[in-house]
Amino acid sequence: MGSALPLGEPAPADGALPPTTRIDPETPFGVYLHVPFCRVRCGYCDFNTYTSGELRGARQDEYADTLLREIDLAQGVLSDAGGLRPASTVFFGGGTPTLLPPGDLARMLDGVRMVFGIADGAEVTVEANPDTVTDAVAAELAASGVTRMSVGMQSAVPHVLAALDRTHDPVNVASAVSIARAHGLDVSLDLIYGAPGESLEDWRLSLETAVALAPDHISAYALIIEDGTKLARQIRRGEVPAPDDDLQADMYELADDLLGAAGYDWYEVSNWARGDEHRSRHNLAYWQGHDWWGFGPGAHSHIAGLRFWNVKHPAAYAQRLAAGESPAAGRERPDAEARALESILLRTRIREGFPVAELLGEGRHAVAALIADGLIEGPAALHGRIVLTRRGRLLADAVVRALTD
Structure with missing residues (x-):
């Protein structure tokens, strides 16, 4: 269920920004929409996500309405601070956003559109588990204004997926890419390297499989062992080996070689795109220090140098919003x-x-x-x-x- 929230001063119940906050209307504004639901918990994951047995008082079918309350609250907070701006990027992350009905995602996006506006040419991304991508889902997402799908491929090798506790069918990655393309969506593939038992040749196969699908963008992340995860416990007990730094370095160099040869240019340490127009503009906004509001339990925001973060559990998040209070747990100004x-x-x-x-x-x-x-x-x-x-x-x-x- 994710790592602990950072320390900071308590956030006010109404969510109001400090009176000294000065929002630059020229600074781009992004929106992150966190969907904290997963069918199973992957052994390496420490994101703020929950399976059905961990929700304890929160309901998945009420989530979109709950998040829309936070969007309404943000409208008041940013209006009072003089900082309402159209969203230049919107990103549905998780968790598995596509576990929700596409109509719920569309309603959340409509909430962003009605409150902030969405800039012309905005990038709107939905993360997706390959097994959840159907023609009907992609059609409804595209019709709602989604422009980009980020598919969690992770690996093309069954034993590597098993080591990561990934349950999707590798065959469905190609299907998801094809369906997304058919509905005019840009496609990104997410890969992870350095899993227990993964060889350099396993990694080569995953890279070659990803390249053969001709996505617009590829992310390749080294596996990091986070405290509190199942994988960390397995390594501590000696059940599986820890990642090998030298092997991970070789894997990174292989990725850079193969992706570069296939026409993908690196633009961030772990990200490659086919041309500047296919870079993830939302993630670039984080690296460039732009403003964003993160909606959902455990989501983090950055507005004019002020950082704040929401309570973690979906039930606590829903309870605060139902009471007309901000879900923000704390904040700081570095x-x-x-x-x-x-x-x-x-x-x-x-x-x-x-x-x-x-x-x-x-x-x-x-x-x-x-x-x-x-x-x-x-x-x-x-x-x-x-x-x-x-x-x-x-x-x-x-x-x-x-x-x-």
Whole structure:
């Protein structure tokens, strides 16, 4: 059911932003809609998600109406702060959004449209389990204004899927891609590498299978072992091996080679797209520090430098909104030093890089050594940008430490 919420000051019951909040109307605004339901809990997952047996007082069939109450609350909060803007991106994440009827997702999207407006050409993404994608589902989503489907493929190899506790039929990935395409949706595939028992050749097969489906976008994430997950317990008991860092590095390099050869350009450490127009604009907004409101239990928001987050359990979330209260559990405004560190941490991950001029003194002194070590691109640095080399992408945390120590 996810990791603990961060510490911070309590959020007010009405959700009002501090009177000192200054919203820039030119800053893009994104909307994240969290759907916290899953049929089963994957062994590696620590997202704020719930199976039917864990809901305890929350009802899946009432969820859309509950979330629409938070959208109405956000309208008042942002109107009072002078910050209503049309959404430039909308992202349904989870969990498994497509466990809800597509009509519920459409109603939630209509709520965003009526309260904020949706900008012309906005990117509207729905994450989907391959087994839940039917022609009827895709047709209704496309008709509601969805433009993009992100399909949780993870692997093409049955024993790897089993190690991850993924229950979908690998055959349905191709079906989901074909159906989404038939309804005019862009398609992204999500992959995970480094699962227990996964070989380099297993990973090659997954990559080749994904490329053969010709999606517009591919994400490839190294498996991270999160405390409190089933997989962490299995590793602690010695039942399965921990991920091998060297093998994961080899897997990353193989992904970059195969995806690059197939016409996919990296634009963020774990993401590749066929042309700039197919990048995930919603995720780029996170890395670039734009504003967004996260709706749903456990969702996080960022408005004009203020961060706030909702109570985690769907029942507590529903109870607060039914009482006319904000579901926000806490909030914080990072100081200038923390914001500068976060900006370096996030913006160095993307292809455009981080401006050398914005580095503090010690960070600037590290640039020459990072070039010499092959971690950042020399020509880009000479033109004023910190851009990671492939080796630098594998050691991104070390680059950030060097730039901020």
